[in-house]
Amino acid sequence: MRSLNIAATGMLAQQLNVEVISNNIANLNTTAFKRERAEFQDLLYENQRAAGASSSDNGTIVPVGVDIGTGVKAAAVYRITQQGTLLNTNNPLDVAISGRGYFQVLMPDGSTAYTRAGSFQLSPTGEIVTADGYVVQPGITLPSNTVSVTVNASGQVLAEIAGQNSQQTIGQFQLATFPNEAGLSQLGGNLLKQTEASGAPVTGNPGATGFGTIQQGFLETSNVNVVSEITNLITAQRAYEMNSKVIQTSDDMASTLTQLR
Numbered sequence: 001m002r003s004l005n006i007a008a009t010g011m012l013a014q015q016l017n018v019e020v021i022s023n024n025i026a027n028l029n030t031t032a033f034k035r036e037r038a039e040f041q042d043l044l045y046e047n048q049r050a051a052g053a054s055s056s057d058n059g060t061i062v063p064v065g066v067d068i069g070t071g072v073k074a075a076a077v078y079r080i081t082q083q084g085t086l087l088n089t090n091n092p093l094d095v096a097i098s099g100r101g102y103f104q105v106l107m108p109d110g111s112t113a114y115t116r117a118g119s120f121q122l123s124p125t126g127e128i129v130t131a132d133g134y135v136v137q138p139g140i141t142l143p144s145n146t147v148s149v150t151v152n153a154s155g156q157v158l159a160e161i162a163g164q165n166s167q168q169t170i171g172q173f174q175l176a177t178f179p180n181e182a183g184l185s186q187l188g189g190n191l192l193k194q195t196e197a198s199g200a201p202v203t204g205n206p207g208a209t210g211f212g213t214i215q216q217g218f219l220e221t222s223n224v225n226v227v228s229e230i231t232n233l234i235t236a237q238r239a240y241e242m243n244s245k246v247i248q249t250s251d252d253m254a255s256t257l258t259q260l261r
Helices: 003-024 225-259
Strands: 036-041 046-047 067-068 072-079 085-089 095-098 102-106 112-115 136-137 147-152 156-161 168-172 176-177 187-188 191-193 200-205 213-216 219-220
Touching: 003 036, 003 072, 003 225, 136 225, 147 213
Parallel strands: 095 219
Antiparallel strands: 036 072, 046 067, 085 219, 095 213, 102 112, 102 136, 102 176, 112 191, 147 156, 156 168, 176 200, 187 191
16 A cells, blocks of 8 residues: 555655754754755656557547655755844954855864854964864964954954054954855854865955955854744644554555455
């Protein structure tokens, strides 16, 4: 009975849907988290009568065929890169990107990862690093006698040095953009990496054409809308229940057949 297998694929699909939604809700307060959406495709069809086939010797054709579907499959889990709200933290090392772009992070293996989470800190040598201690590229080191730090909209890092009357430029944040941001692979820890699907990165200074600007003292919040996620969760739950009901009904039908005398 096909309906058993079809409903089973539906239950698996809705299980994946619930897992994606639950991950969105779990990361509601994760800095710069981008919500995801599960996308599905129908499986191959079993053709029992082809549309357009000849139905008589007089050349008449079948206007509508008989195609029996075999279920559903997961096609993608798509990341929605919509801008999150900027939250004022008043922390001088918190920086948010308003617009397109990713910060570049040097990984321990020498590769480059990308992130929009600008909750930066200082290493023991005064270098600007992520919460895991990875260096933000290009490397920016604050002098040991720095009194205050200013990051302007163009990404320039200015330090007020003790004993000096004017601020000194000590570095420049750079951003990277990709032709297909949704194609970036997620590493965890708010980090992404380049893939063949994302395309090669294009780097530039904040505020340049095609790049966002820097907002010091702010963090980008998650773009998860909890009301929408709860609604989607209820819908997925109901769809799961309906598929389970199909399995129960198919089982009852099969029991009826076995009880025929």
